[in-house]
Amino acid sequence: xxxxxxxxxxxxxxxxxxxxxxxxxxxxxxxxxxxxxxxxxxxx
Numbered sequence: 001x002x003x004x005x006x007x008x009x010x011x012x013x014x015x016x017x018x019x020x021x022x023x024x025x026x027x028x029x030x031x032x033x034x035x036x037x038x039x040x041x042x043x044x
Contacts, residue, residue: 005013032040
């Protein structure tokens with residue numbers, strides 16, 4: 001019960017989680033970079 005995933009699966013899951021986090025942050029980052037600072041602060 002303690003060894004559910006092996007080494008390769010853990011590496012793959014870690015890389016997939018990192019990829020999802022990076023891709024999920026690209027849209028808000030791009031939006032914030034394009035708009036004016038006051039508008040971004042008002043949207044918070």
